[in-house]
Each structure stands twice: as C-alpha cells, then as structure tokens.
Amino acid sequence: MAENTSGYPNPHLLVETGWLAEHLQDPNIRILDCDVRDAYRRAHIPGAVCPKEHYMKNPENNRLIMEPEQFAEEMAQMGIGDDTLVVAYDASGGVYAARFWWCLRYYGHDRCVVVNGGWNKWLKEGHPVTYQEPKPPRASFTPKVCDDLVCRVDYLKEAIGKPGTVIWDVRSVGEWNGANSRGNQRVGHVPGAAHLEWLNCVTRDDVQTVKPAAELRAASAASHTDTLLQELLVCRVSGAVVE
Numbered sequence: 001m002a003e004n005t006s007g008y009p010n011p012h013l014l015v016e017t018g019w020l021a022e023h024l025q026d027p028n029i030r031i032l033d034c035d036v037r038d039a040y041r042r043a044h045i046p047g048a049v050c051p052k053e054h055y056m057k058n059p060e061n062n063r064l065i066m067e068p069e070q071f072a073e074e075m076a077q078m079g080i081g082d083d084t085l086v087v088a089y090d091a092s093g094g095v096y097a098a099r100f101w102w103c104l105r106y107y108g109h110d111r112c113v114v115v116n117g118g119w120n121k122w123l124k125e126g127h128p129v130t131y132q133e134p135k136p137p138r139a140s141f142t143p144k145v146c147d148d149l150v151c152r153v154d155y156l157k158e159a160i161g162k163p164g165t166v167i168w169d170v171r172s173v174g175e176w177n178g179a180n181s182r183g184n185q186r187v188g189h190v191p192g193a194a195h196l197e198w199l200n201c202v203t204r205d206d207v208q209t210v211k212p213a214a215e216l217r218a219a220s221a222a223s224h225t226d227t228l229l230q231e232l233l234v235c236r237v238s239g240a241v242v243e
Contacts, residue, residue, distance in 0.1 A: 007213030013101070014116045014210060020045070020087060021127050030080050030136065032088040034096035035119070043129045045089065045122060049078045049136060054096055056103045068143035071107055079136025082109070089115035089122070093199065093208035108144030121207040160192050166224065167193040196223035 008014075023029060024047055031048040033040045040050040051074060058064045066074065080086060086104060088097035097114045104112045115122070123129065151159075159165045169189050174180030176195045178187035189195065200219050202208040211219075 007217075013113055015087065015113045016116055017122045017125055017127060020089075020115055020122070023087075024128075028083075029085045029087050030078065032078070032080075032086055032097075032100060033119070034088050034090040034100045035092065039091065041131065041133075043131055045119070046128055046130045046132075047134055048089075049134060051078065051100075054100075056100065065103060065106065068107065068145060071103070072141045072143045075109075075141035076139050079139045080109075080141055081139030082142050084111060084139065086112040087115060088112060089118040091119035093202045094118060094210070095198065102149070106146055106149050107141075108146055109141070117207040117209040121209065124207060156190065160190065168223075169193045169195045170198040171195075172197055172199075194224045196220065 020031070024031075024045075031045055033044045033048040033050040034054050035050070036054055037050055037052070040048070044050070053059075055062075056066055056071065056074070058066050058070065065071070075081075086100075086109070088100045090096040094114055094116075097118060101112045101114055104110075156167070159167060167190050169176055171189075172180060173195075175182060175187075176189050176197075181187045196219060201216060202210055210216075
C-alpha cells in the first residue's frame, strides 16, 4: 500500500496518502489524527477522530501507558473495535502515529497502519480537509496485553555488553549527550548504547516520509545499530524502554 518500499521487512505497516484518499469512505477503517486536539480542531482529514490525549498515558501515572480498561474505553469511544483497521497519521514525521501504532500492538491489536508523510504530505498534495468532527458509533475493543513488547529495567541491565544485542537510543543528540534534560533528574544514556536519532529515519523536507531501505541500512550500519542483531530501543515512550 506504500510506494518505494522495496527492501522494507514490513512494508504493509505503511500506506500512502493516495491510498487513503481512495479509502476515505471505507466503513472498515478508522482514521486517527494523532496530533494534539487543538491542531485537530483547526483542520484534519475527513472522517478522522482524535484521542483526548495523544500520548495515551495513564491519567493516574503519566509515565506509563493507559491501563487496559482505560485504553479499551478510549478505543470504544473512537469507534475502534477488535476488527477495525486503524489508519494513523500526524504532522510530526510519524512519531505520534508510530507511538499510537505501538500502543495498539501492546494491547493486542495488529490492524494498524501509518500514513507515510502524514498530514503534511496530505495537505501538500491538495487532498480534502475539514474541521468537522465525526461521531462514530461506539465499538467493542478487547485489550490483550503483549508483555513481549516491553523491555523492563532489569532486562535492559542484563543486556548491557551482551554479545548479539544492540541497545539503540533513538532520542535527540541533546538527550543522548546530556545537554537536554527534558525535565528529567538524570541525563545521558544507557552505557554502551548506540545512537541514531529517529529523525534520521525520515526525509529532511517538509513532508518527512520514511527513507528508502538502503538509506536506513546505511545509517544503521554507521551507528552500529545492526538490524541483524537483537535490538532494544530506548525511546521517548514515557521515558520507558521498549523492545
């Protein structure tokens, strides 16, 4: 469904704006605007819904993802059921759409794709936009926790210096070298971690599409994040570590 995906191991996880334009009226999909609600209210893709809190954090502990019942209720209100194909997009290079994709996977829902280039590419190509908020029918979402998608601290500690394992820090350079604390009490990175900021995986233009597979492999090799090894990603997901 996405263009120029030759060499990607999972090309089915991306869709192009043209594909979405052809499927706007498809009753089996739910389009998700993953940016903040203020941006969503100004304009969005027709039919798109927006979560109340785009980080999907637990309101009682904002360092963690919502609890299963909280997440299920949020999905139900947005019309996302167990069989719904979720099409996620944002205006930030895919970082929030990919985060939502991970949240869905963590709760056992694999039917989710990310729009390559997101809102910026959609807007640049002149596709329709609206400010009207749809009211989808309530759905039934069954959360099924996938603990394999989370790397706990003890597991991470054991992985430091372990042959065949790469700890990949995808945060900004400032966070990596300690110049930017982002409000955290401690700065720096996990000992032995390789660094390749996530922005280096998308194009440096006004639409920020995912780079071709050959470029991603070259960047991975240069930063020693060898994709043939087991990788532990140190991400911006609530400061957590995810596998």
